[in-house]
Amino acid sequence: GINVAPDGEVLPCHAAATIPHLRFDNVRDRPLSEIWYRGEAFNAYRGDDWMQEPCRSCARKTEDFGGCRCQAMALAGDPAATDPVCIRSPLHGALQARANAFAGNDAAPMIHRGQPGS
Structure with missing residues (x-):
């Protein structure tokens, strides 16, 4: 992008x-x-020279390019880390647990906006 x-x-x-x-x-x-x-x-972050494991040896690295660098920075504190949303990331389990806990906490319903009053 x-x-x-x-x-x-x-x-x-x-x-x-x-x-x-x-x-x-x-x-x-x-x-x-x-x-x-x-x-x-x-x-x-072009190419794969910057990649750490498990990205470096992953068969999908040319498809996802290691995931989102900004997301890795935000969630792992290192833009070169494996994107935590990747199942191969060491942080994936903890992130998934947090997402699951949040998903079950629907204190307020989502209100979708339509054309009127948008």
Whole structure:
């Protein structure tokens, strides 16, 4: 993905700013195509050299590319960690347990908005 912020900063996704070491280019300083192909933030997690186990040896790594780096940062504290939503992640069981506990706690019903009053 690619997101251009109102200030011209170009991010791989809307949450990429949560990864502290990433530096983002600006479309006011570099062409968008150059940022896409050569930008530090876009190349940090391209390919599989950055992957840790179990991603590195996973047969699906070319399909899911190791999962979401921002989610790994948020849930594991390390953007290079296996995405905790992956069943192969060491953190998956704990995350699944939390999700299951939350799913059973429907204190307030979800109210879907329709066209009128949206």
